[in-house]
Amino acid sequence: xxxxxDKRMSIDEVVDTLEDGMTIGIGGWGPRRKPMALVRAIYRSxxxxxxxxxxxxxxxxLLTRAGKVRKLVYAFVSLDSVPLEPNFQKARQEGxxxxxxxxxxxxxxxxxxxAAQRLPFLPMRAGLGSDVLVNNPWIKTIESPYDEGFGHxxxxxxxxxxxxxxxxxxxxADQHGNATYLGPDPYFDDLFCMAADRAYVSCEQVVxxxxxxxxxxxxxLLLNRMMVSGVVETPNGAHFTTCTPDYERDERFQRAYAxxxxxxEEDWQAFHDxxxxxxxxxxxxxxxxxxxxxx
Amino acid sequence: MSETxxxxxxxxxxxxxxxxxxxxxxxxxxxxxxxxxxGVRLAKLxxxxxxxxxxxxxxxxxxxxxxxxxxxxxxxWIPFRKVFDVVAYGKRHVMMGATxxxxxxxxxxxxxxxxxxPKRQLLxxxxxxxxxxNNRTSYWVPRHSPRVFVEAVDIVSGVGPSxxxxxxxxxxxxxHRVVSNLGVLDVNGPERTLRLLSxxxxxxxxxxxxxxxxxxxxxxxxxxxxxxxxxxxxxLLVIREVLDPKGLRFKEVPRPEAPR
Numbered sequence: 001x002x003x004x005x006d007k008r009m010s011i012d013e014v015v016d017t018l019e020d021g022m023t024i025g026i027g028g029w030g031p032r033r034k035p036m037a038l039v040r041a042i043y044r045s046x047x048x049x050x051x052x053x054x055x056x057x058x059x060x061x062l063l064t065r066a067g068k069v070r071k072l073v074y075a076f077v078s079l080d081s082v083p084l085e086p087n088f089q090k091a092r093q094e095g096x097x098x099x100x101x102x103x104x105x106x107x108x109x110x111x112x113x114x115a116a117q118r119l120p121f122l123p124m125r126a127g128l129g130s131d132v133l134v135n136n137p138w139i140k141t142i143e144s145p146y147d148e149g150f151g152h153x154x155x156x157x158x159x160x161x162x163x164x165x166x167x168x169x170x171x172x173a174d175q176h177g178n179a180t181y182l183g184p185d186p187y188f189d190d191l192f193c194m195a196a197d198r199a200y201v202s203c204e205q206v207v208x209x210x211x212x213x214x215x216x217x218x219x220x221l222l223l224n225r226m227m228v229s230g231v232v233e234t235p236n237g238a239h240f241t242t243c244t245p246d247y248e249r250d251e252r253f254q255r256a257y258a259x260x261x262x263x264x265e266e267d268w269q270a271f272h273d274x275x276x277x278x279x280x281x282x283x284x285x286x287x288x289x290x291x292x293x294x295x
Numbered sequence: 296m297s298e299t300x301x302x303x304x305x306x307x308x309x310x311x312x313x314x315x316x317x318x319x320x321x322x323x324x325x326x327x328x329x330x331x332x333x334g335v336r337l338a339k340l341x342x343x344x345x346x347x348x349x350x351x352x353x354x355x356x357x358x359x360x361x362x363x364x365x366x367x368x369x370x371x372w373i374p375f376r377k378v379f380d381v382v383a384y385g386k387r388h389v390m391m392g393a394t395x396x397x398x399x400x401x402x403x404x405x406x407x408x409x410x411x412x413p414k415r416q417l418l419x420x421x422x423x424x425x426x427x428x429n430n431r432t433s434y435w436v437p438r439h440s441p442r443v444f445v446e447a448v449d450i451v452s453g454v455g456p457s458x459x460x461x462x463x464x465x466x467x468x469x470x471h472r473v474v475s476n477l478g479v480l481d482v483n484g485p486e487r488t489l490r491l492l493s494x495x496x497x498x499x500x501x502x503x504x505x506x507x508x509x510x511x512x513x514x515x516x517x518x519x520x521x522x523x524x525x526x527x528x529x530x531l532l533v534i535r536e537v538l539d540p541k542g543l544r545f546k547e548v549p550r551p552e553a554p555r
Contacts, residue, residue: 029375056419076419084417092406092416102405106379106425124383126425129454129462135410154463184353185374 004176009230011280014200015041017230018165021070023051025112025161025196027168027189028241031057031079031249033181035169035202037237037280042068044276053161055108055188057241058254061087061261062276064097065268071099073161075108079254086262104132111161112188115195123155166196169238170223171246172212173203177228180212180220183244193227202234204246236284252294253287302525304476305548307495308437309333309534310526311479315433315472316388317342322431323355323373323381324348325389329547331435332362333538334474335390340533349373361538382422385467387430391423393473395448396434398489398509400455400470400482402427403448410450423452428464431471437547439475441508444489456487476548477503479523484512493523 015038018024024042028034039059042050049070054060056077063069065087077088091097103111106126114122123142127133133141133156144153168189173179179201181189193199201223212221236243240250240257260271275286312334316324324335324346332351336359339346347370348356355371373381381387394417395403404423408414426432432453436443451458459468473480473489477498484490490512491503500517513520526534534544542550 074419076421078418089416092413095412102410102419104420104424105422106382109376109379124425125428125464125467126382126422128424128428128464129451129458129468130420130424130427131405131410131451132420132424134451150466153466186376187374188376 004225006175007177007225007228007231008175008206009200009232011037011041011202011232011234014038014167014230014232015045015047017198018042018045018047020047021049022164023053023162025163025166025192026052026054026059027166027187027192028057028059028238029055029185029187030076031254032185032242033169033183033187033238033244034059034241035167035237036239036241037234038167038200038202038232039063040276040280040283053163055105056085056088058085058087058257061085064088064091065261067096069097071101072097073101073103073108075103075105079258081249081251082254082258086258090261101136102132103127103136104130107132107156107158108161109188109191110158112191112195114158114160115162116191119160121157121159124158125155127156127158128154161195163192163196164198166192166199168192168199168201168223169234169243170201170203171243172205172207173201173223173231174209174212175206175231176209177201177223177225177231178209178212178221179203179223179228179231180216181222182216182220182246183242186222190222190227193223198229199227200230200232201228202232202237204235204237204243206231206233234280236287237280239284239287250287250291253290256290302496302531303545303548303550304495305330305544305550306526306531306534307523308474308476308548309337309544310530311474311495311523312390312435313338313342313530315390315474316346319343319346319388319431321345322347322386322388325378325387327389327391328435328437329362329543330437331390333534333544336362336538337530337533340537341530347371359538361540362543379425382425382429385430388433388471389422389426389430390433390435391426391453393434393436393443393453395443395445396436396473397445397448397455399457400487400489401448401451401458402434402453402455403450405450405452407449420452424454427454427468427470428459429467431469433470433472433474436473436475439477439503439506441506444507444509444511446509456482477506480511488512490514491520493521495523496525
């Protein structure tokens, strides 16, 4: 009997499937469980003119700094302990992101749900009266066909956030694309995968299928292989964001990143040269050296 | 030691924030920032034990731990996606920050200047547009100044009552309180504008006006504006001994050099 197919890939193989101009959704949340190994590979690549859709953290910071982003769809960009992402701030203040779509967080969620359900839009109240609708005049309102005693309510027709590709990072996956999160929050990674034509999952560890629910409640199996095109094992691949319980955020490294991003061109160049020019193995080695020197 | 001279502005703010949540009943209290977290937990330990609180990440807390302490007992799961469900459900009162707030109760946390190329990019709108047309929303301003209280915000993230009404979204718009380091306001001035409800002890109405870049309505004469109540002995004990023994609140509202 044949089993489902093996979808294991390398980081470079994933990035090779990406094309200029694509719309890429990045899972996780702010500085939490981001597929950073894949983001770093895009940072190093020749890709350009990307549309990024993200609950933004350093993923947005890195890729805007590298000039990869033609259009950014976000509701916030933050590093939590460093509230404002310096690379994102710089890009916005210098006007280097050609197109910007700032949504309310709930609208962002609803847009992903619409895309995951193959709907053109879903209605909600968020956005009404705010400048989200002023700065995005292409987002329309609709009148409810029903009157529940409050008249025919006006609602925002939140457009589907359809993605070409989704990139997410999970704690464990099998070779077929079933995957679990072991931390407190699933974020929206299943929605990202379902909103996309193709989804790539990086993970801390590839285990056999039975191992996914061996000592973990089955409810933690967030991703099913139907939603997934490729699996990449990238230990410490969410660094420097959280990947609870495998590791927490590397606050010291994040401070160094933020200082370089918010500093002079030379500061950033030095950070880039030290951490971001080589492949993922070189990055992890440079991080290990950094941690040793800080200890 | 005399209690009245010992009471700091931070303590007064904590009690004022607690009062903003005291009549909410059994709803999810979502504080953003240190003093809001302190005030909400103070309310839960005193005036409104039914409040539902979280660790700010994914857990509903059954106990009331000190600021930034780990959860001792958990009563539920509230990952980000479920927060949006509660926003739409409506049983929530969020107290957000405000980089700018205007006379009409609109709030900005998105950016300063022109949206296309801002002078200063801030967080982004986060959940402010959705919060303000779905559930009760209050604001916390640790440094009341003309740069925060403005005639019109640069970008409307949180929606005030007039704009909500104009957009047909008045039904669940409920801007409840604005608590600052100088006083307590609401948006029930003429045409739903900012109104001063009380000034903190030692603060005058004129000081609030000078620290505001927009008109602040006062009902009657300045002398009619009450003084914000000081915390009770029980509340002071809870603040100092239980919730914030390390004095983290003074990072947001500094203690005066010398007692007033």
